[in-house]
Amino acid sequence: MRPSFFHHLHPPTIPTEQARWRHTLGAGGTAVFLMLILGMTGILEMFYYIPTPEEAALSVQTITYHVPFGGFIRNLHYWSAQLLLIVSAVHLLRVVFTAAYKSPRRFNYLLGLALFILAILLDFTGYILRWDVDICYPLLTGTNLLKTVPFIGDFLHRLAIGGGEACTNGLLRMYVWHIFGLTLPVIILGIWHAFRVRRDGGIAVPPPQVRTDNARISRNELVRREVLAMFIVGIALILLSIFVPAPIAAAMTEGTTLAGEAKAPWFFLWVQEMLKWGDPFIFGILLPLGILALIALIPYIFPKPADSDIGKWFPKSNRLAQITIGLVSFIVILLTLLANAN
């Protein structure tokens, strides 16, 4: 039989260590599962969602309150999106803490980072699609922030919302970015990322010479574990979606922006907090991009982890990378809590 993409990702046997929960935390696989849910529920929402300023918020209300199972579908979409960001962050931390980014996996590390950024942008554009009173300030400040970039600011602003003022204009652009402009790259990079995992020799584990456990598990066992993980995450999603509804607010009409939420969506609260410190371009764009660049450079300019340490939790030889990513996470969480407190 000709091997399919499924067989490429599921070889006849793999080392037991590569498939241990405590080794991978199952985070990457969970992210794939969440993206599949997002794709399916997103397409279902498109049957009712109307991307015009007059009707968008009303159509979300229709989905939520009138369409049979509409509220449930919308909640699934919302909760998968929020969980995706958390799971992707956990996945990134796992990769750094187990020194799994070392060459030949350097390039795939960058692919993964790009996917994380795209997921954040998808979450933001999706949130904007609600087009209710609560989305106005985040959209306005976010797009005005783009304008502060020297030389290309106006260009970026038009690219994002197609000119005009945020909150009266921009919905159509946000919609097309959400369902196509950002989703298509996610699909392409996502498939590439998964393909590279196997190409680079599977999940990073210590090389065979220093491996203590040489047991292997079969394809069937691997699939069994994947299905089990999907089942658990699926149950969690269903429970969340039944008991905790996605946020919704009144439709925007002229002059109602004053009543809107001034807080950014939770994953951008840390940037909102930094914006209070001074020049918007420096604190809102350069600093976040600098942090991103630092994370991207870990496999390239940080001390190289020893070969025998690859795939072990918290090995000595990549301490600097662990401390860096740990500090970044700590600061981002701290800023988020600060912004949320006031």
Next chain:
Amino acid sequence: MTQISRRDFLKLAREGFLYLSAALATGSLLRFLSYAPASEQKTEFDLGSVDNYPVGSRTSIPEIPALLIHAESGFTALSLTCTHLGCTLEPNNNGFACPCHNSAFDAEGNVTQGPAVKPLRSLRIQITDENTIIAYTD
């Protein structure tokens, strides 16, 4: 000058052609995506009769948003759009505060607390022959 073989030349030409096409296509795509239609944003606001705003009054006009001030010296209008990133300011006892990143302005529109650095904009005002007030945001 060193001779280059026909094969190398063709390879160079082929690659040059490919990269050039890719660059042109990308440039065109970006220009295509960055078109901004002429703004339909309202820039002229009719605020009604002068008599509605007695001397000493400070009236909030949410649709602009702005504050119309009638002092002894005449009418002025202060934009209530925060000069930091554009949220709408909320009036308080000392002046105005921004709900987004805590900038504050005094009653004359000067910055009293960052991150904003520019003072609030004064809007152009016109009083027509029929004694109605028009404010312009451009």
